[in-house]
Amino acid sequence: MINRYPGDCGTCHQRVEAGAGQAVNTAGRWLVYHQDCIPVRTAPKPGTHPGWHDLPIVGFDIEGTSAQPMESRILTAALIPGEGPPMRWTINPGVPIPPDATERHGIDDDMVRREGEAPAVALAQIGTAIAKLIADSTPLVAFFASYDVTVLHNELARHGLPPIEWERAIVIDPHILHREVEPRWYGKRTLGDLCDYYQVRLAVAHESVSDARAAADLARGIAARHERIARMSPDALHQAQIGWHREQGLDLQGYFDRVGKQETVNLEWPLETAVRG
Numbered sequence: 001m002i003n004r005y006p007g008d009c010g011t012c013h014q015r016v017e018a019g020a021g022q023a024v025n026t027a028g029r030w031l032v033y034h035q036d037c038i039p040v041r042t043a044p045k046p047g048t049h050p051g052w053h054d055l056p057i058v059g060f061d062i063e064g065t066s067a068q069p070m071e072s073r074i075l076t077a078a079l080i081p082g083e084g085p086p087m088r089w090t091i092n093p094g095v096p097i098p099p100d101a102t103e104r105h106g107i108d109d110d111m112v113r114r115e116g117e118a119p120a121v122a123l124a125q126i127g128t129a130i131a132k133l134i135a136d137s138t139p140l141v142a143f144f145a146s147y148d149v150t151v152l153h154n155e156l157a158r159h160g161l162p163p164i165e166w167e168r169a170i171v172i173d174p175h176i177l178h179r180e181v182e183p184r185w186y187g188k189r190t191l192g193d194l195c196d197y198y199q200v201r202l203a204v205a206h207e208s209v210s211d212a213r214a215a216a217d218l219a220r221g222i223a224a225r226h227e228r229i230a231r232m233s234p235d236a237l238h239q240a241q242i243g244w245h246r247e248q249g250l251d252l253q254g255y256f257d258r259v260g261k262q263e264t265v266n267l268e269w270p271l272e273t274a275v276r277g
């Protein structure tokens with residue numbers, strides 16, 4: 001958690017002003033660190049218990065034009081089965097890509113004009129591939145899954161394509177799982193941070209195939225280390241995540257309210273129906 005009191009950094013021994021670093025409880029003792037001085041952590045060794053992480057799961061990722069999932073147009077999407085080749089799409093959305101989006105994932109107007117398919121063609125293929133996974137009860141794994149699910153839902157509707165039956169889907173979100181199993185975590189929880197911790201390879205951050213593969217590997221890594229997660233049926237896990245996401249969101253909302261941040265946390269998962277903000 002953010003340090004409420006100033007102190008000397010546990011790594012570089014320079015002063016950390018109140019609120020500028022992290023307070024970390026190590027073996028019952030509170031230490032203060034600058035954000036960049038927090039020691040590298042490594043997750044415990046995986047166990048040998050059985051669970052859903054031994055079964056097929058499919059990594060899923062979307063990169064889009066906006067951080068607002070109800071507005072975002074899909075630029076790239078990937079589905080990564082445990083075995084077999086990855087499925088990857090590049091789409092020309094027909095609208096300009098905002099510079100801040102290009103900054104994040106490196107996809108620009110030229111690239112989608114050159115390589116992108118027409119949205120309706122690619123979206124129909126993505127929708128069909130996901131509908132098949134749902135029919136087979138194969139879990140779909142995405143990091144911050146409500147973004148990917150909500151973007152795809154709105155894109156299908158925008159192009160008059162059949163909706164996905166999300167209420168029948170099994171979705172696994174390693175971001176939610178990590179918050180559930182590591183409630184005392186301090187610092188950031190980006191895909192990159194968690195890949196470092198669970199020793200998962202992330203080839204290129206914000207590239208769909210890399211992110212989708214890393215999401216699936218993270219989910220497996222968390223289940224392999226936490227028997228109580230691994231032993232849940234995928235269906236029960238999906239249901240449990242709805243509640244965990246809500247608790248985690250209420251926690252974050254409490255923090256926003258305390259620091260006076262004007263932001264409403266969306267508690268819906270995995271499909272958002274209200275505009276974020």
Ligand SMILES: [Zn+2]
Pocket residue numbers: 009010011012013014033034037
């Ligand atoms: Zn320091």
